[in-house]
Amino acid sequence: MGTKNVDDYLTEGIYGSRQTKRSERKQFLGTIRERVVIALTKGQVMTDKGLAKLEEAMQANKGAKLLINGDVSHRFLKEEKALANKYTVPYTEVTNEDADTDIGAVLTYDYAIDKEHIFIDDEDDVDEKTNKNTKTNESFFGKIKRWLS
Numbered sequence: 001m002g003t004k005n006v007d008d009y010l011t012e013g014i015y016g017s018r019q020t021k022r023s024e025r026k027q028f029l030g031t032i033r034e035r036v037v038i039a040l041t042k043g044q045v046m047t048d049k050g051l052a053k054l055e056e057a058m059q060a061n062k063g064a065k066l067l068i069n070g071d072v073s074h075r076f077l078k079e080e081k082a083l084a085n086k087y088t089v090p091y092t093e094v095t096n097e098d099a100d101t102d103i104g105a106v107l108t109y110d111y112a113i114d115k116e117h118i119f120i121d122d123e124d125d126v127d128e129k130t131n132k133n134t135k136t137n138e139s140f141f142g143k144i145k146r147w148l149s
Contacts, residue, residue: 020032026096026101027103028067028106029067029103033118035110036107036108036113037061037107037118038120039103039106039107039119040103040104040120041104041119042071042102042104044104045076045077045105046104048079051080054083054105055087058089059087061109062089065092065110066084066091066106067092067094067106067108068080068091068105069093069095069104069105070094077093080105
């Protein structure tokens with residue numbers, strides 16, 4: 001890139017500095033995908049399904065920071081904030097009126113780490129819970145129903 005001229009300075013002053021990958025930044029709460037350690041959807045944040053995985057990621061990545069979607073109600077974010085405080089991970093609530101994203105929280109670095117799998121599968125958590133519940137907490141009527149079917 002060459003030297004800046006007056007038009008470049010004026011454009012930057014009016015519109016702000018240029019950003020790379022605008023669509024990724026809108027989706028991932030201001031960061032880009034190559035910097036993300038783990039990403040939770042709004043549903044996972046509201047139901048606390050990815051909390052154990054987030055805790056593991058926070059333990060393993062002490063230098064990361066947590067970005068939380070400001071559109072999610074504060075009552076759903078208590079556990080995530082408590083985890084961030086427990087592991088001294090700085091967190092920021094990001095509210096972007098222009099962007100509509102399904103991401104609820106992102107654990108990220110300021111530099112690229114290129115992690116391949118950043119999303120948590122809901123199916124794994126659901127399968128583990130249902131298997132555990134059917135084996136240990138199955139009611140008497142549930143056993144009879146299973147025998148008859």
